[in-house]
Amino acid sequence: MLLNALLLALGEIRRNLMRSFLTLLGIVIGVAAVITMVTLGNGATRMVAEQISSLGSNLILLRPGQRLGPGRGSLGAPSFKKEDVEAIRSQISGVQEVAPSVAIGATLVAGNNNWTSSINGTSNAYLSTGNWQLEAGRGFLEEEERAGKSVCILGDTVRQELFGNHSPLGDAVRVKGFSCQIIGLLAAKGQGAMGMNQDDLVLMPLKTVQRRLSGNQDISTILIGLRDGVEASSAMQRIRSLMRERRKLDEKEDDDFNMMDTRQIAATLSGTISTMTGLLGAVAAVSLLVGGIGIMNIMLVSVTERTREIGIRLAIGALEHEVLLQFLIEAVVLSAIGGLLGILLALAACVGLASLMGLPFLFDPAINLMAFGFSASIGVIFGFMPARRAAQLDPIEALRHE
Numbered sequence: 001m002l003l004n005a006l007l008l009a010l011g012e013i014r015r016n017l018m019r020s021f022l023t024l025l026g027i028v029i030g031v032a033a034v035i036t037m038v039t040l041g042n043g044a045t046r047m048v049a050e051q052i053s054s055l056g057s058n059l060i061l062l063r064p065g066q067r068l069g070p071g072r073g074s075l076g077a078p079s080f081k082k083e084d085v086e087a088i089r090s091q092i093s094g095v096q097e098v099a100p101s102v103a104i105g106a107t108l109v110a111g112n113n114n115w116t117s118s119i120n121g122t123s124n125a126y127l128s129t130g131n132w133q134l135e136a137g138r139g140f141l142e143e144e145e146r147a148g149k150s151v152c153i154l155g156d157t158v159r160q161e162l163f164g165n166h167s168p169l170g171d172a173v174r175v176k177g178f179s180c181q182i183i184g185l186l187a188a189k190g191q192g193a194m195g196m197n198q199d200d201l202v203l204m205p206l207k208t209v210q211r212r213l214s215g216n217q218d219i220s221t222i223l224i225g226l227r228d229g230v231e232a233s234s235a236m237q238r239i240r241s242l243m244r245e246r247r248k249l250d251e252k253e254d255d256d257f258n259m260m261d262t263r264q265i266a267a268t269l270s271g272t273i274s275t276m277t278g279l280l281g282a283v284a285a286v287s288l289l290v291g292g293i294g295i296m297n298i299m300l301v302s303v304t305e306r307t308r309e310i311g312i313r314l315a316i317g318a319l320e321h322e323v324l325l326q327f328l329i330e331a332v333v334l335s336a337i338g339g340l341l342g343i344l345l346a347l348a349a350c351v352g353l354a355s356l357m358g359l360p361f362l363f364d365p366a367i368n369l370m371a372f373g374f375s376a377s378i379g380v381i382f383g384f385m386p387a388r389r390a391a392q393l394d395p396i397e398a399l400r401h402e
Helices: 002-015 017-055 082-093 124-131 142-147 158-162 207-216 232-245 264-305 307-315 319-356 366-391 397-401
Strands: 060-062 095-110 114-120 132-139 151-154 172-173 178-186 201-206 221-225 257-261
Touching: 002 142, 017 264, 017 319, 017 366, 060 232, 060 264, 082 095, 082 221, 082 232, 082 366, 095 124, 095 158, 095 207, 114 124, 114 158, 114 207, 124 221, 132 207, 142 207, 151 158, 178 201, 201 207, 221 232, 232 257, 257 264, 264 366, 319 366
Parallel strands: 114 201, 151 178
Antiparallel strands: 060 221, 060 257, 095 114, 095 172, 095 221, 132 178, 151 201, 172 178
C-alpha cells in the first residue's frame, strides 16, 4: 500500500510539475541556507583556530598598560626591562622560552626597491615561541645578540617586495642609515586571526633595535612559551604576582600590564563565531517554515481540486486512514525532494563561497542529515491538516462536488 501511495504521489507531482516546483522552492532555499551558513561558519571557526595556533601554542603575551576599553587606557604605563625577562625566565616554573620584543616601523631599502615594515627587535626564542620556521639561512648567534650586530631575518612579504624571487641571503638592506646583513628567511605564515599580515616583518637582535632605532632599553612585549602540560591560568597568576612585585604595585592599585593567552583567544573567537553561525542558521531556518506553509497551502488547494476523486475512492471502499496516508505521503515527498535539492544547492554554494572567501570547506554529514530530516518533518507537520481534511470528506457531498 505504501508503494502504491508513493507512486500516486509522484504521479500527482509530475502532473503539476511547475506548481510542485514553486511549492518546494521554499524548502530548497531553507535547507540550502541552513547548510551553507553552518558549513561556512565551521570553516571560519577552523581558520581562526589555525591562525591563532600559528601565533604559538601555549603562548602568553605580556604587554604594558591595561586592556583597551572604556576608562582602561595604557598611557603612562612603564615598559618592561631586560631584568623583567630574566626574572620570568628564572623564577616562573613551567616556562620553556621567554622572548623580549620591541616593534618599530621603518622603511627598508634594497637597490631601487623600498618597503615599510615592522622591525622586531628580539632574540632566537622568538622563533620557537611564535612557531616560526626558517625557510633558509640561520637564526641569531649568541655573540650577535650580545653585541647587537647589524644582522636581520626577513619575513616572506618583505623578501618578495624587496628582492622578488631572488634569494637575498648574504645581501644587505638599509634601515634608517645603517646596513643590515640578511642571515635568514622566515617561512610564510599568511594572514593572522586579526587580519594582519604575519609575514610583513623583519627580525633583528634586541640590542640592535634598542641602540639604533628606539634609542632606549624599553621592551614593549614579552612572549612567554610554556612547556607542554603546563596550565596557562596558573602560570599567568604566578607571572602577575611577579610583575606586580617588580613594578611595586600595592594591593589597591590595578595592574599596569596585561596578559593574553592564545588558547583563550582562540576559544573566545571560536565561541563568538559559533554563536553567530547558530543565529544565522536559525534565521535561515525560518525559510523552512515558510516553505512548510507553502506546502500546506498547495495541499489544501489539491484537496479542493480532487474532492470528486476523493469521494469516488471513499465510495468504493477506501478507508479514511488510506486517504489520509495518501495526502500525507504527497506532502512528505514534496518536502523530501526539496530537501535533496537544497542539499545539492548548498554543496555547490559552500564550495564556491569557501573558495571565494578563502575558508576551508568542511563537509558536515550531521547538519546535512539534520536539515534533510527537518525538511521531511515539515512535510508531515504541514501536510497533516490538508490530509486530515481530505480523509474526513463526506463521500456523498464529495461526489456532488463539481
